[in-house]
Amino acid sequence: MTNTQVTARGWFEPVNPVPTAPPEPTPLYDELMPAAEFAAMLTRQLPGVVVTVAEIDHENCSWCATDGQVTTVRIYGQPEANDPGWPLDSAETCRRCCRRAIKQARIEQDLNSDRDIRVEVSN
Ligand SMILES: [Zn+2]
Numbered sequence: 001m002t003n004t005q006v007t008a009r010g011w012f013e014p015v016n017p018v019p020t021a022p023p024e025p026t027p028l029y030d031e032l033m034p035a036a037e038f039a040a041m042l043t044r045q046l047p048g049v050v051v052t053v054a055e056i057d058h059e060n061c062s063w064c065a066t067d068g069q070v071t072t073v074r075i076y077g078q079p080e081a082n083d084p085g086w087p088l089d090s091a092e093t094c095r096r097c098c099r100r101a102i103k104q105a106r107i108e109q110d111l112n113s114d115r116d117i118r119v120e121v122s123n
Helices: 027-032 035-045 095-108
Strands: 004-006 012-014 049-053 073-076 090-093 117-121
Touching: 027 095, 035 049, 035 095, 035 117, 073 095, 090 095, 095 117
Parallel strands: 049 117
Antiparallel strands: 004 012, 073 090, 073 117
């Protein structure tokens, strides 16, 4: 009985409840951030990826094809020149899809490349 105590109601309740991890930012929260703040967050979360703020034309996002999701992130990959697949060379996505695109770019990055994966973010 080291982990419980009798409450005023007479029930046993945990003294030290299992701590829960802080909630991850939701996609909606990503969408509401100003570009500079979103760029700073991606920089913190994605070491080795250079994130800057830029102007990007708002087109419908072809990655999710969701109504209302427009392109606000541009990703420049560094794939091997002779990659036989369809590596990510450059892509424009909405903020919901950008992490998926960045992940793909990082996986496909040419190990001999001396350039970083670059990401541009707009409002
Ligand atoms: Zn999208």
